[in-house]
Amino acid sequence: MTIHPWRTASLVALLCTGATGSDADPRPLRLTQTRITIPQVDYEPALHTGADGLPRLDLKAVPWERVVEGAHAAVILESRYVRVTLLPEMGRVYSMVYLPTGHETLWRNDIVRPGGANNATGWWLWIGGIEYTLPGEEHGYTWALPWTWEILEDGVHRKAVRVQVVEPTTGLRETIDFSVESGSAAMEAAIHIRNPTEHTVDYAHWVNPMWAPGGRNEVTDNTELIIPTKHIVIPERWQANLGPSPQTWADSPLRWLRNWENMGDLMAVGLDAGFYGAYSHDEDEGVVRVFDADITPGVDVWTYGFHPEKIPMGSGGPNKGYVEMWGGTVATFPDERGALAPGQSVDWTEWIYPFQRTGGLTYADRWLAARCRFIRQTGELDVRICPVRELVHASVEVLRGERVIATHPVSASPSAPWSHAFTLSAGIPLAELLIVVRAGEQVLSRFRPQAAR
Template sequence: MSRLRLILLCVAAMLLAACAAAAKPTPTPAPVPTDAVTRPATAAATRTPAPTDTPTESVAPTSTATPTSTVTPRPTLTSTATATASLTPTPAGPTPTATATTETYYEVSEITLPTYPYAGFVRPVAEPTLGDYPLRVLDREAYDASNPQPAAQKHRLLVLENDYLRLSILPDLGGRIYECTFKPTGHNEFYSNPVVKPTRWGPPSPSGANWWLALGGLEWGFPVEEHGYEWSAAWGFDQVRLPNGGMMINLFTRGGPQNPYVVVDIIVPPDTAYFIVEPHIINPWATPFKFKWWANAMLAPGAANRPGPELRFIFPVSQVTVHSTEDRTLPAAGQPMTWPVYQGRDMSRLGNWTRYLGAFQSPAARGDFMGVYDTAADEGMLRIYPSRVARGAKLFAAGWSEALDPAAWTDDGSGYVELHGGLLPDFEQWYELPAGGEVTWSETWYPVAGIGGVTYANSAAALALAPTGRGLRAAFFPTSAVVGQLTLALPGMAAAVYDVRSDPAHPFIQEIELPAATPAQGEVGVTFTAASGEVVFEWRGAAALR
């Protein structure tokens, strides 16, 4: 009996140990990118996550940051106010703000998109006028003859997420930022084409290069105009966890270091509604290299994945130069056009357009901000950039009342407008890097919502001023949670000062009563001073008051 009892005790112990092991979860390894290409050593860097517009041009290599692939818990907006499809205006006085997570979430995932079978009809070639720069061209005749139809295909997707933003990146389709979802509204502010479909647009040379994928998001046009050569290429990537808990993705073309190459750093801090884009263009050659750089944002703010008639282009200039148009009531290509109003027609409003139009800020980019805002959707997107370095700014839309057929780029009727940012003022000019040179600069991008429009913006906030009939409506959208004082200097009255506690999910909105003698238009000054005493936002300019 004692021997049997001993056997039974051993069996019981083994069963208990097995149960305990089954109850303990097995850790899931963090996703690691399956990218076999190593980033060129001169491209890696540890970047400062704060917004900056200080450009540099250097021939010195930068240090290599050690990548990590830790996946942190997905953030949740934990404001006491529930995030809905419309933002909650913040009146004067304290309002609860969102609680930031400690780290930006990151994962390598995948997305399934209907994809046309272009891959079997492209071949690699080299462009001799650019030092045999590599690209792929499409055999259009054979492709069209095949009666191509889309089929489901999986694509890698890099996801970056904090309390306010969810960014997704397609590294194998041009390294583009495919989506930017503003979590307080739940809407993607970029256009995201639901199908991967070659168009008949793109670089004019060499023959067969014009099969651009109008896939949407924010793409990197290099080394020529009209979207460049890299929009369909697989880009390499690294990821770096930053000391403040933010995440940086380093995207890079695979032509380096033997050819000139591009690195684009995408930085998402843990507690802001903005993300940072830092391009680096490197020339490893012993001779100068001429190129063009035009990043292109395809935008459709709001829920519809297509622009509406109330979409407004935010271009702080008084003149543009027409690049191309089919609207014969507008100036011809290469000619100047007043902006925003041309011959009584407000061209900043998309609903006033007939056919397509592309136009550059003239004589060069200015104002250090540009964007779009759909007043019907009450959402938009802004780009803050150093116009003294990134001197090109361009808009494009397919038109409105007689617009281009969306079947040229998609299968569901969805659409977009474009904002291009370049190093030089127009498509005709070439930027030259010296032997061993590098040019880099920093831009801040962010969704904006709930304020009715944009009068001025910097990396800290966007401001909207609009007359109401009874007074002046001032709306202040901060890109992070803020506490401080907003001061408005208005003509004919004492400065109005408001205590503000606000965040991107709760913009501050105040209507200011104006004296009867207030003029229809006057100079307004707006300053936001943080509780620390630092002035983080300051603007002065003419505004409509009535």
């Protein structure tokens, strides 16, 4: 997924040049530093630091009925299409609002509350958003540590914030550069993990987005989970809830949240592409993470099940919960580790963005999310695209083998997705078809359609 800077710059210029209509004059890119308050159970007086440098919480000493306003430094990055709120001292993305719909993408607790967890700290914080975790185990430890931060860039075309943390049990240093570009619906995260010690460190890094696409602060009944994998496995302790293991993902009922009878998690067995996402068919809106699958090959999915009864809302109110779609530097969760030698580092860039009105997801990259279905018996090919930024002078080509058999111009933006039904010859084998999206002469995306179900 390495993209040369000159190529990225030229593509962005090509995508934006000549725009017309309401998207032609995007609102100025904004970076706002502020402080916000979030209601929380008054747990902080029960915190102490252990000998290993990790924060411990005496859960028995927490006054569960006492609610206070927790004060947080916040940085808001806002383009025409997305508003991202960071809590930089926590290394956390707290909010991601998709401005074309006005919908929040992430689950957030109405009153933040702690609880027990299977990690060395012994606890976790139900606050919501997206967390970035080292060095392994369930939720890791870095979500509980203080992060340092700075404004990295406050330019006309890009706003960026850098957050950093040292994980005390391994000495690993993590740096994340969060950014939003003008005219883009995506949040970019450039992640750098370095081992400054004199010893090889075994570790795993997991990104945990707590998704609730559709703006209801809970998953909707017809939420689909999209993972480009052929098989999944289910840990033994969850098979009574989720069924046998392994399963063929294309045929698994767990692709739909409504078939999760109870809580549990599943893991992808390898990936065919570097993305995964969740889509609310009730709201016709989804969210996707795009990444380098060679560097972060792991996908673990957790939910509380369909219509759960005990979501840990701080208020005690009803909630259908969220879906955690973890992405990791190792293939399996939570015990696998990789090795990082002294002085060595690992780097990757990933993107998370909302999208809408595609009816699902077949493919995603840093430029667009697409749904593409083919009915072989009739030759009908349905292509729907929601781009990350406005597409102008763009086109979709349909190839059969090396030959272009259909083409159509594309004009689209995050506010106005594009769709077209091509009529091809009946009987074409699915494997012979390829969709190519071009911006001018440059290829943005290449993907294959799925068979219509």
